[in-house]
Amino acid sequence: MKTRYTYGGDEHVYVEVDDEMSLDAFFISLSLSKLVRAANIPGVTEICPANASFEVRFDPDVIAPDEMMARIKELEHEAEAQEKRLDTRIIEIPVFYEDPWTHETLMRFRERHQDPSGTDLDYAARINGFDSVASFIEAHHAQPWFVSMVGFVSGLPFLYQLVEREKQLQVPKYLRPRTDTPKLTVGYGGCFSCIYSVRGAGGYQMFGITPMPIFDPEQKISYLKDFMVFFKPGDIVKWKPIDRAEYDRIIDEVEKGTYAPKIAEVAFDLDAFNKDMTGFNAKLMEALNDV
Missing domain, CATH: 3.30.1360.40 (Gyrase A; domain 2)
Structure with a gap:
């Protein structure tokens, strides 16, 4: 370096x-x-x-x-x-993969995409060597992710996959950016996943949507009353696939002020992670099971 x-x-x-x-x-x-x-x-x-x-x-x-x-x-x-060690937290983020809202949006902008004949997930799965969208989705959520930056738009986290470099998923951005992206879309560009904190333009591939708000300038959401931005660099994320019923249930809880993100306090040690990535990740994810 x-x-x-x-x-x-x-x-x-x-x-x-x-x-x-x-x-x-x-x-x-x-x-x-x-x-x-x-x-x-x-x-x-x-x-x-x-x-x-x-x-x-x-x-x-x-x-x-x-x-x-x-x-x-x-x-x-x-x-x-x-010392390359960080006291941080691991957070479970629910994701409704292949949801109807991002699907409607990506189909509106197919002429700006590398593969106008399919979906963003079809394309991502194929270029990463997976035989199905389901296998690609599993690779996306199976291991934790590291929040390396928050920004670009308010509250948007950039997430880096905690796996060996040769196993990292990589997907290019759209050939031309969209003028619309649903709020809370889970996107992907290069080697980074992200969550679009607000609705707006964007160029990342769209894989799904989370019902969990991550930015609230009015600070009305129960878990954002102390600070309007949820993520900070060093946070660790574990995606949790959910269906439409679970998505609707969480939306209802957020509106009622009863939803609480699943969070565990953990320590991230870079040297220990590099020595045994699979074992270290398993311990990180075990911490969520105790919550």
């Missing part, structure tokens, strides 16, 4: 730990951004973390851009030595 530092106009320094996503790059980026925050560098107004990078916004009337960059660079070796 070779960290790249660049300027973003007069008020930003962009720090890219690696040009591709990996958990090693994520942890170095997270550690370095935390060290920048802890250093209380005069003039820093905002730190925005991403998948394997982060951006620092600063006031150039307080600190010159070259000095800002130099201060960040001084912290890099310290970040590499940080």
Whole structure:
């Protein structure tokens, strides 16, 4: 890995730990951004973390851009030595795969897709070497996912699959973006899954929908009263396939204010994960069974 530092106009320094996503790059980026925050560098107004990078916004009337960059660079070796361990939580997210709403939307935009003759799941299954959509869906939900970034639109999580790199699912985005995506669509682009927090334009493949809101600017939803955004970097997600009846039941509970996401406190240790991914994932998922 070779960290790249660049300027973003007069008020930003962009720090890219690696040009591709990996958990090693994520942890170095997270550690370095935390060290920048802890250093209380005069003039820093905002730190925005991403998948394997982060951006620092600063006031150039307080600190010159070259000095800002130099201060960040001084912290890099310290970040590499940080322990790659994170106290976090694993969350069960219900997903209604092959739902009618994303199906209606993807059929409206077939002319923008690589395969106008099928569905997004048909295409994803085929290019990843699965003999059926059901097998692909199982691969999508069987192992946990790591939230590496929250953003792009408010509350949207980017999720990175916790499996060996050669087993990771990969699906390109639409050839041309859609002008519509249902709220809470579970999407996929590149090596990342996501949940569209609001309705709007999008280019990720659409696999299903969750009944669980993840963004509420009015903070009326019971589990979002403390903060309007549900996810934060470092969260771990386990998708749970559900049918229409379960989807409707959860929607009703959300509206009544009685729905509570299934969450367990866990520790993520990168070294332990890399030594035994299957065993480590099994322990993560076992924690949900005790909730």
